[in-house]
Amino acid sequence: VKKKGVKDFELGKTLGEGSYSTVVAARDRTTGREYAIKILDKKHIIKEKKVKYVNIEKNTLNKMNHPGIVRLYFTFQDHNSLCILLYHAKNGELLTFIKKLGSFDLNCTRYYTSQILAAIEYMHDQGVIHRDLKPENILLDEKMHIKVTDFGTAKILGKNVAGETDDRANSFVGTAEYVSPELLKEKAACKSSDFWALGCILYQLIAGRPPFKGGNEYMTFQKIVHLDYTFPEGFPPVAKDLVKKLLVLNPAERLGAGGKEGVKQLKSHPFFDGVRWDTLWQQPAPRLL
Numbered sequence: 001v002k003k004k005g006v007k008d009f010e011l012g013k014t015l016g017e018g019s020y021s022t023v024v025a026a027r028d029r030t031t032g033r034e035y036a037i038k039i040l041d042k043k044h045i046i047k048e049k050k051v052k053y054v055n056i057e058k059n060t061l062n063k064m065n066h067p068g069i070v071r072l073y074f075t076f077q078d079h080n081s082l083c084i085l086l087y088h089a090k091n092g093e094l095l096t097f098i099k100k101l102g103s104f105d106l107n108c109t110r111y112y113t114s115q116i117l118a119a120i121e122y123m124h125d126q127g128v129i130h131r132d133l134k135p136e137n138i139l140l141d142e143k144m145h146i147k148v149t150d151f152g153t154a155k156i157l158g159k160n161v162a163g164e165t166d167d168r169a170n171s172f173v174g175t176a177e178y179v180s181p182e183l184l185k186e187k188a189a190c191k192s193s194d195f196w197a198l199g200c201i202l203y204q205l206i207a208g209r210p211p212f213k214g215g216n217e218y219m220t221f222q223k224i225v226h227l228d229y230t231f232p233e234g235f236p237p238v239a240k241d242l243v244k245k246l247l248v249l250n251p252a253e254r255l256g257a258g259g260k261e262g263v264k265q266l267k268s269h270p271f272f273d274g275v276r277w278d279t280l281w282q283q284p285a286p287r288l289l
C-alpha cells in the first residue's frame with residue numbers, strides 16, 4: 001500500500017502552534033476523513049536538538065489505545081517536514097471553554113475531572129508520565145468528551161542501567177502554572193506529578209484561573225514551592241478538600257500516589273461520589289452552563 005503524503009490531504013485552518021510544531025486541520029482527499037496534522041520543520045528540530053521529543057511523542061502515542069487520549073494514525077515526511085497524523089478534536093481545547101464560561105459548575109467539573117483522571121490512570125498503567133498536563137492539552141471531541149494530547153514531553157518509565165525500575169524522569173519540562181514542586185526542586189517528575197497537575201486543573205475549572213500564577217515564571221515557581229495559594233469565596237468544600245489533598249508538596253503523600261491502591265483511594269474521594277467509572281466514555285457530557 002502506497003504510504004500517504006501531505007499531497008493526499010487538503011489542509012485547513014491552523015489548530016495550534018507550538019515552539020517546534022504547527023497543528024493543521026487536514027481532510028483526506030480520498031476518504032474525506034478529517035485529521036489534525038502536526039507538522040515539524042526538520043531543520044528546526046535538528047538544530048534545536050528536539051528530535052528526541054518527536055520520537056517520545058511517537059513512541060508514547062503508539063503505545064496508547066484509550067478513548068481519553070488522542071490517537072496517532074501514522075507519520076510521514078517530505079524533504080523539509082515530519083508530519084504526525086493525529087485525531088482531530090472538533091471542539092478544540094478545554095482552556096477555550098474555561099475562558100468562555102469563566103468557570104464550570106460542580107457537576108461539569110466532576111465529569112471532566114473524572115475523564116482526565118481516567119486518562120491519567122491509563123497512561124500510568126502504560127508506564128507513561130505526561131508531565132505537561134494543562135487545559136490547553138485537554139481537547140474536546142464532537143461529543144464533548146476529552147482527549148489528552150501533546151506527549152512530546154512525556155516520559156516512558158522503564159528499567160534504568162542497573163536494571164531497577166526507574167520511577168523518576170530526569171529532565172526539566174512542563175508549563176510554569178502546572179509544574180510540580182518536585183520537578184522544580186529535584187528536576188525529577190514521577191507519576192504523582194500528573195496528580196499535582198490534576199489538582200491545578202480541578203482548581204482552575206471552578207475558580208476560572210490556575211492556583212499558582214505570579215507576575216513571571218520565577219514568581220509562579222516561588223508560589224508553587226511555598227504552596228502559596230488561596231481558594232476564592234464559594235469554592236465547593238468537597239472540591240476544596242480534594243484540591244488540598246492533590247496540591248501536597250511531598251509527591252509520596254499526594255492523593256493518588258502509591259500505585260494502583262493510591263489511584264483507588266483518589267477515585268474514592270467524596271468529590272467523585274456518583275461517578276460511574278465503568279461507563280464514563282459512554283455517558284453523554286453534561287451541558288456546559
Ligand SMILES: NC(=O)Nc1ccc2c(c1)=C(Cc1cc(-c3cccc(C(=O)NCCN4CCCCC4)c3)c[nH]1)C(=O)N=2
Binds near residue numbers: 018093097
Ligand atoms: N501539541 C499538540 O499535540 N497539539 C494537538 C495535537 C492533536 C490535535 C490538536 C492539537 C487539536 C487542536 C484543535 C484545535 C481546535 C480548534 C481551534 C480553534 C477553534 C476551534 C473551534 O472553534 N471549534 C468549534 C467549537 N468552538 C469551541 C469553543 C467555543 C465555540 C465553539 C477548534 C480543534 N482541535 C486537534 O484537534 N488534534
